Amino acid sequence: MAILEVSGLKVYFHTRNGVVKAVDDVSFSVDSGETLAIVGESGSGKSVTCYSLLDLLPKPPAKIEGGTALFNGKDLLTCTPAEMRHHRCNDIAVIFQDPMTSLNPFLTIGEQLIEPLIYHPDKNKIQTRADAKIVAVSLLDEVGIIDPDTRFDCYPHEFSGGMRQRVMIAMALITEPKLLICDEPTTALDVTIQAQILELIKKLQDTRNVAVIFISHDLGVVAGIADKVLVMCNGTVREAGNTDSIFYDTQNDYTKKLLSAIPDGPKILPNRAKVGDPLIEVTELKTYFKNQLNKSKAEDTRFIKAVDGISLTIARGEILGLVGESGSGKSTLGRSILQLAPTTEGSVKFAGETLTGLTPNQLVPWRRKMQMIFQDPYASLNPRMTVFETLSEPLLYHGLANKNNIAAQVRQLMDDVGLAQSQLRKYPHEFSGGQRQRIAIGRAIATKPEFIIADEPVSALDVTIQAQILDLILELVERHNLTMMFISHDLSVVRYISDRVVVMNKGVIIEQGDTEALWGSPQQAYTKDLLAAIPRADPKSERIRINSR
């Protein structure tokens, strides 16, 4: 018998604007030792489904309208708060998406780990602090924390993102749950760390025989670890079945759309780079930041060397992909090229003119010619300016339009980026993430720049939206003769969009070359590791990859 059997689950949100059917008649089951992946885009109801099982939804507005969720034969949806607490403590654990915010920064990780053991609601299960620590330390060891005895007393900020997610996994497992819910546990992590965490979850599941529900927006991520897949859209199940049949014998159109949206394979459009006509020349560029934490006088540690002697050229018309893990300095390099971050040494030339060393006023005419698209479409737009104001500001400021023809130009921009003109008066919060990114792109191309740096422009977006935005970027590059530097940690995306790739780590260039040549035969070990860690939407090869490590 399945350990969890959900049937006909309905969760509605009663909002001022009417009823939203977040989850509408969803059924599934999970067995011990089995992994069920729930896949869908944001707003599909995949998280709501799982949170409703644990009574973690805000009520109101949420209301469970029907269905049952039998956990070992007992209905989770109708149990009392005390019973629910019992389940949360003993049976079901959750790993959340963002390891940065899901740990309390004021408590050591050890304290947070042993909390469920020493404050257990069942009086006879309460352990002493010393006993709990032994359990916790051995678990930290198991999830791959080196030197768990000393790390036990460290605070969350002393861990990297990947390490924090390991701590979160240990926290989830410490009560020896029978069901583990992972809500996008790897979305905020780098691709190599993601591979390690997926591997860890798989390994722990095998040794402990727990049932796992793995929520993700990315079919590629779940291909290797899921036994069964549930594809959700707008609160309803679009397709359900075992992993191989979902991937190799796709029935539903929506699932097909999701699968086809995963960037895969080389760039289709021709390389438009004009070799021998460099637009951007970077020579021995160094950007150091003062190290605030380390006050020692030692020359080596006084600065954080975000960019440490980088030279590269970008030819006119080229799309250069810049790849690296978080902390590699790729964003700082982008900002340094645009003179948004103060450079320490070296030079940046734009069309033969040196930009480094110019005053802000001298830079103004250059600013018009180089623009940036930012990662987070929620933070990159001023929340108190309408779309019209956002798009008209650069035009008016640089004198490219006047009061009389500004409206026409802004509407042209809206057309360019595929937004309806009737939305001009709206504020950013009224748009979805993809639409906001379109606005941000519109702002970047408003001044008719020659060079654009796109800093992770699609990493905050759903996979289908991501595909649309990538195509929009490619189309605009083509139409406006743009040169672009495309920064991303997602290698599949970079391969799909760029002509040439630069791999960066710890402030220096590891390797560079034409995209397909680099993919075919990476020279450096670091590049090989990066490429090997890319998840593919192909369960058979993924399983081999995970098991072989």
Place this chain on the structure above:
Amino acid sequence: MSTLSTDSVVLPEDQGSSLWQDAWIKLSKNRLALFGLGVLVFLIIVSLLTPLIAPYGYEEQNLDMGATAPSLQHWLGTDIFGRDMLTRIMYGGRVSLMVGFIATAVALVIGILWGAIAGFYGGRLDAVMMRIVDVLYALPFMIFIILLMVVFGRNILLLFLAIGAVEWLTMARIVRSQVMSLRNQEFVEAAHSLGLSQWTIIRRHLIPNTLGPVIVYTTLTIPSVMLLEAFLSFLGLGIQPPESSWGLLINYGVETMEEFPWLLIFPGIALSLTLFALNFLGDGLRDALDPRTSKD
């Protein structure tokens, strides 16, 4: 109003709407805020017209009628010198509202600019500017005001400026902390990369986004400066009888509360009414200036 709704088709002359236009539309749909605005406008008009419409002169004494209860002749009664309370409250309102608005306006302007500049530039400039604020905080402000009075003589305008010059310190700190958290956001960086001047960035992108806390603090500042004025006047540093202000009237009213309660109640009502109106208006403004609150 329907032609102004956000879903309307873009008209040729319609250049999009600005935050302030939208805020006004939203405010005009908020009944409580409109009520607050109405009360304030009414009080201001009454204050402006007081010399024309007041039933008596503000120093007109009638010792035969000392401290009489409200009657048809004196609607709100008289004080112990037989002066008409309605007249005195009307004249007092002139002073109190002026103190409230002018001193707060001074605090707003200095505080926002100081805080925004310190927060935006950071580093050494920020350190110097904020140390100045700290030093001014540490100065006992009574001494500060007494010194001003001694040097420049007792002058009502000077009193406004002096109070404003004390109240801006907190405003500067609030704005600075807001700006510091905003300046690293991507939309500010986007503005930098567009080549906007630093002043444009501060004015268009930073200050409007600090308005929420600023408005809340402003609605708290106005009543506090009114009470501060009463306190100073009580000490003999502000305005002196026979002139009056609400704070002063309340102070005297408290002394005779048990025998002549109307001397406390009516100026108290006038002050409370103003504070209520300000709070309603402030809440409404805060919501109206935040596009994220629902449109209706």
